[in-house]
Amino acid sequence: MPGDANHAENPEKTTFKRVMLKISGEALMGDQGFGLHPPTVERIAREVQTVQAMGVEVCMVIGGGNIFRGLQGSAQGMERTTADYMGMLATVMNALAMQGALESLGIHSRVISAIPMDQVCEPYIRRRAVRHLEKKRVCIFAAGTGNPYFTTDTAATLRANEMRCEAIFKGTKVDGVYDKDPAKHDDAVRYDDITYDEVLQKHLGVMDASAIALARDNDLPIIVFSLDEPGGFRGILAGEGTYTRVHT
Template sequence: MYKRVVLKLSGEALAAGKGFGVDVIRVHEIAAEIAEVHALGVELAIVVGGGNFFRGVAEQAKAMDRVSADNMGMLATVINALAVQDAIEKRGLHCRVMSAIEMNQVAEPYIRRRAIRHLEKGRVVIFAAGTGNPYFSTDTAASLRAMEIKADVLLKATKVEGIYDADPVITKDAVKFEQITYMEILRLGLKVMDTTAVSLCKDNNLPMIIFNLNGAGNIRRVISGEKVGSLVTA
């Protein structure tokens, strides 16, 4: 269904319910699914969050300068990227971490043309350190990178089945949207992604699918074109 995709993984997904740190077993489960998708011939890029270590807008960062807090959050994403890279390479795949903040000893600097070349050569690419700028979330980074590498779709892996008109954890009769437009997300104020990321996707006609990462095989099912999660279009 899709030739080149960007998969957005939250830091919380890597913590697997522990709330903090990296759950090695969960990371290897995700890596197994990524290997399965790669075997289909899909060019796969991944953007990781850092919420399992530090989040610039979290309660713990309230008394901090926002720029310092966001810089800490970006460094947290690099830790996660290295963990995912290690798990993917243990599956026998070639994987590159590209960081928006230069740290040559642990990751390549993000260069758009080089990232595309890695994908063309069949390597999995992980984009770390967000956009490299404070005040921008990793959701925005995922939208931006998807546009830059000309991805066919942006996949956002979450812990719910898709987009709902209310929080399904709190509201039991929340209604799921099978398909929705970016304009409706902004109008209804749905907390799917931050508004910068939504606007970027809307302005550049990039489709996005929100789906549940915890369903076994869901990444493959989404990429194969099965009706999983919620489809967002411009």
């Protein structure tokens, strides 16, 4: 099979066998202020390729903020439920773009939507998704949870639990969790380790409160790292690099 060529005969050692990669829609914009930047999408796809070559099964959830964000729509007077559904459709567009980039690298993938749209992607069926992962296909979960009022952070945590992932990797623009915004404060301090409860109490903005609580209740660690660092995703799985681990 074409996808088999992606797996090294002697893969690097990693403590994780199945992980969830959560990235924002804004991560696909590159230096643009809106939409998709194809070279950036391809770069992230190559990051996933290097991790899959280690023998790790990869799930993905991508936000839709580069196209439409439900909260911003509702803040401008749009009815919240309608705005959230529009945001969910934006995540499907991003998932299809990532699928195209992955498959151009010879990586088999499936876009799996919480909102049925059979002509462009698969509906979410847990057992089928697990089987895709077992066959070394990248599963890109789209359309959030299929319900308004839930963020893609919560969707990523939900799917990670359902797929029995061993960790959520939250790709951001900074190399971990800081006590304040490092882009605005030179004295910002990065945490190597922090608990779920501390994240909630200190309002650190790693993920929304529902996602953090869901991860805590199921003892699912969250690894926060910089997606802008080339090779960072693979490096952390290999036991290298800089990141923050959120855990019990």
